[in-house]
Amino acid sequence: VGQYQHDVDQSELKKSLDMVVESCVNTVGVNLNTASRHLLTYVSGLNTTTAKNIVEYREKNGAFKSRAELKKVPRLGPATFVQCAGFLRIPNAKNPLDNSAVHPESYDIVKRMAEDKGCTVAQLIEDKNLQKTIKLDAYVTPTVGMLTLTDIMAELQRPGRDPRAAVEVFEFDPRVHEIGDLQVGMLLPGIVTNITNFGAFVDVGVHQDGLVHISQLADRYVKDPNDVVKLHQHVVVRVTEVDCKRQRISLSMKE
Incomplete structure (x- = not known):
């Protein structure tokens, strides 16, 4: 939100940011044995009280060994369990499905699939070719439709999948560490940290961000900086001015 974060209604801003965090948490899932109380409150079905009780139970009894153990947490009833269980992950659990997005209500379906193929659930998850031989039609019931089965198979193919894209490797120029190391004319790799209207x-x-003025963003006229750069974009900039006393760095992205 950059320079405008103080210009908008603060309660609306917090509400919007909370919705984004909640969406991310419920898409990626959280590690039940390491998540903080604050992070747990963003999981569907959990509130401040149940999140606090989960952390206290963990501190008293040690790491959760299964999702089913959640039912022992005070004030975490059956309805809450149904809502939250699918978003909580337990790495290295005895049941590998406890570290996936497959909900406990669907464990029996996966277990039947494995039994029909003469293998364990863990083996079914590891063997992609075996998964391709499963006929989903055989597992459709009045309460379990094809969409649910398709979702289950997608998760088995990539258990605990991370929806984020691969991180691009980035390194700063090893010649510069402090603002005093900068020299006019240097070409340096950088990361866009904030975009303003100027x-x-x-x-x-060098612990101090430099400014690429809108007039220095490109060799053409730029009306909106967002047309040229985006947040966290990797760019190459040229140092045009360094003011160590005022801690100001001017940069250019012109050819």
């Missing part, structure tokens, strides 16, 4: 701030690894 330009973009870029981190070049």
Whole structure:
């Protein structure tokens, strides 16, 4: 939100940011044995009280060994369990499905699939070719439809999948560490940290972001900086001015 974060209604801003965090948490899932109380409150079905009780139970009894153990947490009833269980992960659990998005209500379906193929659930998860031989039609029931079965198979193919894209490797120029190391004319790799209506701030690894003024973003006229750069974009900039006393760095992205 950059320079405008103080110009908007703060309660609306918090509400919107909370919705984003909740969406991320419920898409990726959280580690039940390491998640903080605050993070747990964003999981569907959990509130401040149940999140606090989960952390206290964990501190008293040690790491959760299964999702089923959640039922022992005070004030976490059956309805809450149904809502939250699918978003909580337990790495290295005895049942590998406890570290997946497959809900406990569907464990029996996966177990039947494995039994029909003469293998364990763990083996079914590991063997992609075996998964391809499963006829989903055989597992459709009045309460379990094809959409649910398709979701289950997608999770078995990539258990605990991370929806984020691969991180691009980035390194700052090893010649510069402090603002005093900068020299006019240097070409440096940087990361866009903030975009304003007058330009973009870029981190070049000297603990002080430099400004690429809107007039220096491209060799053409730029009306909106967002048309040229995006947040966290990797760019190459040229140092045009360094003011160590005022801690100001001017940069350019022109050819």
